[in-house]
Amino acid sequence: MENEHVDVLIVGAGLSGVGAACHLQRSLPNKTVAVLEARQDMGGTWDLFRYPGVRSDSDMFTLGYSFAPWGEDKGIAPGASILSYIRETASRYGVDRLIRFGHRVERAQWSSEESRWHVEALRADTGETVHLTCGFLHACTGYYRYDEGYTPEFGGRERFTGTIVHPQHWPEDLDCTGKRVVVIGSGATAVTLVPALAEHAEHVTMLQRSPSYILSIPNYDPIAARLRKRLSPKMTYSIVRWKNVLATLAIYQLSRKAPGMMRRFFVREATRQLPQGFDVGKHLSPSYEPWDQRLCLVPEHDFFNAMRDGSASIVTDRIDTFTETGIALASGEHLDADVVITATGLSLLALGGMTVSIDGAEVDLGKAVTYKGMMLSGVPNAAFTFGYTNASWTLRADLVSEYVCRLLKYMDAHDYAVATPVAPDPSAATEPFIDLKSGYVQRSLAFFPRQGATDPWRVHQNYLKDLRLLKHGPVDDAISFARSARRTTGAADHGGVPVTV
């Protein structure tokens, strides 16, 4: 029996996969599209994470889709609002009907004979393997494992008589009211959890090995509110989006170009919000430069308020061992705890764990070089979405989806069946895909593709550069096109005449 065939197969129905499908519906409504999603619901990150206070840490004017205005004046949104926004957008563009839930894609095999992908997905309900073919594959699988977060080995953990929870698997019935809570970690999740839990807990201690930069930002956007009275939602959204893109970019660029000045700025801002005598040098002055790791943004001083009113505190120390009643620290102190939350990060995973092969040869992702940060050298008719690490994910996700639409239109117009980025000089130096020095990134880099030194092999963490490259740049540079089902990998093929431009 023939396998079902679609023009475009999207893997993952999170923010990116839903967005990619919407772009296709808007730009290429005649293409057949299917979205395979491993879980039983859409939303990805915003459906999975259910811990108290879960929210965005970048503003929704830039985390929202370019084509679906965020209609509120508050930029930082709770997880539940983001999930509703994704669901509403999916329903508006009929994308909800394209999603097949409970389908985990395990394998994608390119056949040069047929100029198509053979995709295998495991069905959660029946355990059967489903086979599909597609002309173009778009992986919107996010960047981390869904089944487990990252937790380091903690000695004595089994002795602890309280509850230990990872924020990725928050028990619905966990009530921290009146309890002594220790949150291990100092990243975005920890600084979100601390003020949320401090509202009802007896006390919350953030236990960190080393500090992060934490900056408070206003949540309510008065400019958005004022513009909304005079302009259409679309115009308002576009203006506020640009304002926020430029502000975020400015903070990032200044951090990289004048790290000393920005370090002083972040530390001074933190000091201003904390009571006299708070040891800012110990708890809020990292040893790394600003943006070597992600900057933690908190809305309306909520994290600092919890420190000021005494409902929360920070301890900077190392864990010696868990005990029956809490955590013994290297300094000799002991933290009594009823609940310990291990906000120790994510386990990164490239392409949702799919194996990818071309004519039977498996692609070694750790050696592949990215093309414009969204395709892979030598891999035909496939894109992946990986958003910015220093700005809202969706800014890049939108650009990638638009690029895929442009590429497909270009291929249709020229009657091409295959588009393969041509591998750069194999001896050329490459660099890691992600340029953050955080432990969770460094641990996993070997499994992610590499980037080259120059365009189009460079991954830009810069929306303005990507606008030029992905939105306005050509779609045929360093790509080999072929008209029909023939071997194309590594060689330009256009009826025998190379067409690489």
Ligand SMILES: Cc1cc2nc3c(=O)[nH]c(=O)nc-3n(C[C@H](O)[C@H](O)[C@H](O)COP(=O)(O)OP(=O)(O)OC[C@H]3O[C@@H](n4cnc5c(N)ncnc54)[C@H](O)[C@@H]3O)c2cc1C
């Ligand atoms: C707690 C938290 C807060 C965050 N806050 C922000 C923020 O404020 N701003 C920001 O820009 N970014 C933030 N991020 C990053 C965030 O992940 C992105 O913003 C965005 O949600 C990513 O969307 P995505 O669709 O690419 O990936 P995901 O949300 O991870 O969705 C991927 C989807 O693909 C599915 N999938 C994966 N593998 C397979 C497979 N093999 N087969 C089938 N389906 C598969 C998954 O089940 C999932 O539904 C945050 C991340 C976390 C964890």
